[in-house]
Amino acid sequence: MTLNDVKFIRVAYNQLARNYLWYMKTQRGPLRNTFRWRGAKGNHTLPSGLDDYPRAPQRSDLEEHIDLLSWMIMSSNALSKISKAIDLYDVPQYKLIEDELIQTLQERYWNDKIKAYCDYDGQQSTSPIFWCGLILLSINVFVTDKFVEHLGYVSIFPLLFGLVPIDSPRLDHLLALMENDNLLRSNFGLRSLAKTDDYFGTAENYWRGPVWVNINYLTLRALHRYYISVDGPYTARARSVYTNLRRNLIYNMFKVWKRSGDIYENYNPTTGAGQGQHPFAGWSSLIVLIMAEIY
Numbered sequence: 127m128t129l130n131d132v133k134f135i136r137v138a139y140n141q142l143a144r145n146y147l148w149y150m151k152t153q154r155g156p157l158r159n160t161f162r163w164r165g166a167k168g169n170h171t172l173p174s175g176l177d178d179y180p181r182a183p184q185r186s187d188l189e190e191h192i193d194l195l196s197w198m199i200m201s202s203n204a205l206s207k208i209s210k211a212i213d214l215y216d217v218p219q220y221k222l223i224e225d226e227l228i229q230t231l232q233e234r235y236w237n238d239k240i241k242a243y244c245d246y247d248g249q250q251s252t253s254p255i256f257w258c259g260l261i262l263l264s265i266n267v268f269v270t271d272k273f274v275e276h277l278g279y280v281s282i283f284p285l286l287f288g289l290v291p292i293d294s295p296r297l298d299h300l301l302a303l304m305e306n307d308n309l310l311r312s313n314f315g316l317r318s319l320a321k322t323d324d325y326f327g328t329a330e331n332y333w334r335g336p337v338w339v340n341i342n343y344l345t346l347r348a349l350h351r352y353y354i355s356v357d358g359p360y361t362a363r364a365r366s367v368y369t370n371l372r373r374n375l376i377y378n379m380f381k382v383w384k385r386s387g388d389i390y391e392n393y394n395p396t397t398g399a400g401q402g403q404h405p406f407a408g409w410s411s412l413i414v415l416i417m418a419e420i421y
Contacts (some may be wrong), residue, residue, distance in 0.1 A: 132212055136212055149161075159195075160230065178334060180276050182274050189245065192244065195230070195235070199231065240275055242277055242282075244275060244281065276325070277309055278317070286344040303320075309321065315371065316342050318337070336392040337394070339410045346416055350368060376417055378398045390410060
């Protein structure tokens, strides 16, 4: 790195560290090492960017969001690397946080019933206390450890950042999720929500099925970086998922562009047609990096 690089990174580091601490303070969940997107309302969790992706059916302060936890692990890792690059003394601090968050991720959020990572729904109910036939008072009873069982982009978030070990059977299950035509796989890219989900294609249908290039890019990036370049029991399967997903994205986007002259905000999971804003030179332009395999 040049001297100017170091100067820029030091300035950027201070800003990134403040932003990181803001998230740690304001987005913490009900339990240690858990996180919740603030500002969720009704069918929308707008701060997550996955606007109408289905979360807990009854919104509460007790929700725990696996995508935000994954982002915080990634942020801890990035700040640890930056600290080391510019010779700061914060490396052990961020590494300790990262390790604790990864442990929570692996111990708490894997749902062995549906073989995927899931959000948690902490439900609050009010129960009356009786004495001699009279209601004296009510107390709040919290029912925790209830998975929010939807298969979609949130289910694979830990994989997007290489947090699923190369030799873990969990990786095999997530690859199966991405291979299944009734779940996430389509001929046009990974669906944002499984085709079999009750919420698939419902309401405004923004993140309830449509194919988003940004999440597909992160998926390809993870497969390329962490799972097809290292020998493991699921390397061949990961390579197959990578090859087919990359081909489907490129072919469909080229077909739509050739017909319409545009790239789109997202793509229909059933027909492959472009949807949303267009022309859209935002994350959909990641298709160029996918074509060049620049991750």
